[in-house]
Amino acid sequence: MSASAEAHYCLPQDCRPADVEAALGALGHVDFASLRREQLDVVDNFPGDIWADGGLLTRTRSGELCWWHEGRCALSLQAPSEARFWWEVPASPLREQLQRCIGLWSLMTRASVGLARKPLVLRNRDDKIVVRGEWCELAQMQTRFRVTALRGYAAEFARACEALERIGGTLVEPLDLRQWLGTSGLVPQGLELKGPYGIEAGEPAGAAVRRMARSMFELARRFEGGVIDDTDSEFVHQYRVSLRKLRSLLTLMKNTLPPDLPARAKGELARMAGAMGTLRDLDVFLLDQERYRQMLPGPFQPGFDALIAQVRRDRQRALSATRRQLRSTAYARRCDQLLQLLDAQPEYAAEAADKAVGRVASARILKRYKRIRAASLRVDASTPDAQIHAIRIECKKLRYMLEFFAELYPRSRLKTLSRALKRLQDVLGRFNDVSVQQGFLAAYAGRSQDDAQRAAIHGLIAVLHQDQLGLRDQAETELQQFAQDHVAANFSAMFGRNGA
Amino acid sequence: MKVVACYSMKGGVGKTATAVNLSYWAAAQGLKTLLIDLDAQGASSFYFRVKPGRKRWGKRFFQAYETLLEQIRASDYEGLDVLPAHLSFRNFDALLASLEKRKSRLRRILKGLRREYDLIVLDCPPSISHLSEAVFNAADLILVPVIPTTLSQRTFEQLLAFFADKGYADDAVVPFFSMVQRQKALHKTTMLHMRQRHKGFLQAVIPFARDIENMGEHRAPVAVFAARKPASKAYLALFDELWPRVRPKGKKR
Numbered sequence: 001m002s003a004s005a006e007a008h009y010c011l012p013q014d015c016r017p018a019d020v021e022a023a024l025g026a027l028g029h030v031d032f033a034s035l036r037r038e039q040l041d042v043v044d045n046f047p048g049d050i051w052a053d054g055g056l057l058t059r060t061r062s063g064e065l066c067w068w069h070e071g072r073c074a075l076s077l078q079a080p081s082e083a084r085f086w087w088e089v090p091a092s093p094l095r096e097q098l099q100r101c102i103g104l105w106s107l108m109t110r111a112s113v114g115l116a117r118k119p120l121v122l123r124n125r126d127d128k129i130v131v132r133g134e135w136c137e138l139a140q141m142q143t144r145f146r147v148t149a150l151r152g153y154a155a156e157f158a159r160a161c162e163a164l165e166r167i168g169g170t171l172v173e174p175l176d177l178r179q180w181l182g183t184s185g186l187v188p189q190g191l192e193l194k195g196p197y198g199i200e201a202g203e204p205a206g207a208a209v210r211r212m213a214r215s216m217f218e219l220a221r222r223f224e225g226g227v228i229d230d231t232d233s234e235f236v237h238q239y240r241v242s243l244r245k246l247r248s249l250l251t252l253m254k255n256t257l258p259p260d261l262p263a264r265a266k267g268e269l270a271r272m273a274g275a276m277g278t279l280r281d282l283d284v285f286l287l288d289q290e291r292y293r294q295m296l297p298g299p300f301q302p303g304f305d306a307l308i309a310q311v312r313r314d315r316q317r318a319l320s321a322t323r324r325q326l327r328s329t330a331y332a333r334r335c336d337q338l339l340q341l342l343d344a345q346p347e348y349a350a351e352a353a354d355k356a357v358g359r360v361a362s363a364r365i366l367k368r369y370k371r372i373r374a375a376s377l378r379v380d381a382s383t384p385d386a387q388i389h390a391i392r393i394e395c396k397k398l399r400y401m402l403e404f405f406a407e408l409y410p411r412s413r414l415k416t417l418s419r420a421l422k423r424l425q426d427v428l429g430r431f432n433d434v435s436v437q438q439g440f441l442a443a444y445a446g447r448s449q450d451d452a453q454r455a456a457i458h459g460l461i462a463v464l465h466q467d468q469l470g471l472r473d474q475a476e477t478e479l480q481q482f483a484q485d486h487v488a489a490n491f492s493a494m495f496g497r498n499g500a
Numbered sequence: 501m502k503v504v505a506c507y508s509m510k511g512g513v514g515k516t517a518t519a520v521n522l523s524y525w526a527a528a529q530g531l532k533t534l535l536i537d538l539d540a541q542g543a544s545s546f547y548f549r550v551k552p553g554r555k556r557w558g559k560r561f562f563q564a565y566e567t568l569l570e571q572i573r574a575s576d577y578e579g580l581d582v583l584p585a586h587l588s589f590r591n592f593d594a595l596l597a598s599l600e601k602r603k604s605r606l607r608r609i610l611k612g613l614r615r616e617y618d619l620i621v622l623d624c625p626p627s628i629s630h631l632s633e634a635v636f637n638a639a640d641l642i643l644v645p646v647i648p649t650t651l652s653q654r655t656f657e658q659l660l661a662f663f664a665d666k667g668y669a670d671d672a673v674v675p676f677f678s679m680v681q682r683q684k685a686l687h688k689t690t691m692l693h694m695r696q697r698h699k700g701f702l703q704a705v706i707p708f709a710r711d712i713e714n715m716g717e718h719r720a721p722v723a724v725f726a727a728r729k730p731a732s733k734a735y736l737a738l739f740d741e742l743w744p745r746v747r748p749k750g751k752k753r
Contacts, residue, residue, distance in 0.1 A: 126551065151573060151574040152550075152571070152572055153573070
């Protein structure tokens with residue numbers, strides 16, 4: 001059964017269904033179905049990752065989700081109307097696509113388009129359908145008509161196309177909803193979580209770093225609304241990440257800034273984060289609750305339920321504290337002060353303020369890598385965990401540096417180095433997470449008066465400790481890999497004096 | 501791709517109604533389906549409001565695949581195409597008699613359609629002839645409507661004897677009761693008797709119903725104008741029973 005041929009026409013603004021009916025009526029009997037109006041919501045996560053990735057996800061009011069690819073609805077399914085996270089969508093290829101694209105963010109409506117559709121059939125003298133068509137109005141901005149040929153009725157199809165041209169229809173490409181939304185300006189711009197910051201390798205480092213710092217701070221503030229509304233856990237996470245990156249930037253590039261700026265700004269930033277650290281720890285635990293539940297045998301489940309209920313109550317308290325803080329006048333004043341600090345003209349130039357930002361960044365990156373490499377080469381089975389954690393923090397700073405200044409280096413070469421670093425960080429991160437979670441659970445065990453709850457917590461700690469031992473071995477292996485000569489050579493080639 | 505022939509030596513037993521309704525349900529259940537109307541009377545083409553082209557192309561039916569493709573028409577139902585009958589099809593027997601490898605001609609010509617369709621339904625004329633033998637060679641299933649009367653029983657048994665005589669495997673023959681009037685004692689006893697004698701009868705039974713007769717007036721499958729009536733349900737039950745034997749690999753309903 002071969003695919004049906006289609007022709008798409010853009011109709012004049014003043015063209016009405018009755019005009020089409022009259023034009024096609026000369027060829028046979030026209031049956032127009034009643035007009036179906038529907039609202040199509042463009043949904044995405046807060047940063048707009050689906051759109052940025054070249055995709056488009058729409059949801060109808062009846063809950064049908066549709067993933068568009070190359071102008072066509074490639075994946076679709078009926079999802080519960082309350083589904084906001086990928087794991088709330090029924091298991092399907094679309095869910096997998098969502099998981100890859102939106103991470104832990106929730107879906108939200110980014111734009112809405114009103115669609116009016118009116119299907120049509122043209123029948124011959126035997127009342128046989130010979131041509132199908134559909135009238136479509138897009139957001140009252142454009143009217144289109146699609147004509148579909150039926151097998152064996154090519155002549156009727158051609159005559160229908162001619163009739164549409166006679167009433168002013170212009171043959172156009174099939175509607176690419178994404179492209180149309182892009183040109184109509186209905187979809188708001190997404191967020192760039194990792195730059196670029198619009199810096200150039202040759203510009204003075206001081207000005208570039210201050211501009212980057214301001215941009216990071218503005219980004220952090222865009223998450224405040226989602227934190228207050230408790231839209232999803234990513235808002236808290238990204239707010240904290242943005243402030244942490246900003247602090248790192250100020251520390252790592254401190255000799256390009258006036259001497260008192262980093263210390264003063266970091267003080268303000270630490271106070272801004274406030275109770276959000278606790279909120280984030282509780283979120284992380286709750287996000288992983290199903291995994292933890294599966295670690296525990298049946299008899300421990302009631303105790304685990306009690307623990308979850310306690311964590312939820314604590315989270316609510318931490319959220320209330322965070323909301324109070326973000327709405328406070330003290331917070332608004334702190335934000336203003338920080339911006340003034342970043343914008344103020346320095347009284348005298350810092351040591352490296354006028355050096356080219358590219359040179360300064362390269363030197364810092366290479367220095368950081370060499371420090372990590374030296375520490376990694378010293379790691380063996382007897383190295384204390386605290387030392388591994390210290391290397392992890394250094395690695396995080398190195399990754400931030402690579403991210404901050406990514407636009408100054410060739411993307412493909414940077415990707416190779418970033419990939420090696422990411423692999424190491426993944427292991428170190430998991431090693432740290434299990435350690436943090438054990439501490440988190442131990443604190444709950446200390447507070448708990450409930451024997452069943454304490455038993456569940458101790459059960460979890462035991463399992464996490466086993467995980468930690470396994471991850472420790474992996475961490476040692478990955479550190480050795482990252483310290484290898486060829487990785488060191490790549491870093492030197494890219495960031496050394498004669499580098500990129 | 502599976503080929504199902506709606507066949508009986510006897511006329512007026514419900515072959516065309518079965519072919520039309522079976523094709524409709526197959527397409528409605530997601531099978532890309534082609535109904536080929538081999539009967540020069542063109543009744544199933546009429547039911548789908550599909551007219552043949554003007555050219556007398558019947559003489560090229562078994563030789564020119566491209567010509568055959570050109571004659572296929574979309575029906576009004578998604579996933580269902582129709583190859584309408586032409587009056588020139590009445591000469592199929594004489595045509596096949598003049599051709600070599602006449603028994604396998606139809607099978608070979610249908611083979612070319614497997615990329616496009618999951619199911620081909622053949623609406624056959626009532627005869628036992630060269631064309632019938634070509635159909636027996638081409639079909640995976642030969643669906644035989646049997647009215648539970650003495651004459652129909654005799655005709656069905658003649659068909660089985662023909663199969664035995666020619667050495668055709670009779671497991672492709674799938675009989676079912678058609679135009680059944682349960683209030684008639686003869687129908688009841690014949691059905692009982694035939695089910696005992698022949699194990700392959702389908703459980704689905706097509707009733708004698710006004711709705712099936714009305715297909716001619718509506719020019720549509722029963723489900724389109726009498727979806728909730730017993731006749732429509734009976735054809736769906738028939739398709740359900742055939743589903744395991746026509747289901748494309750990996751296809752779920």
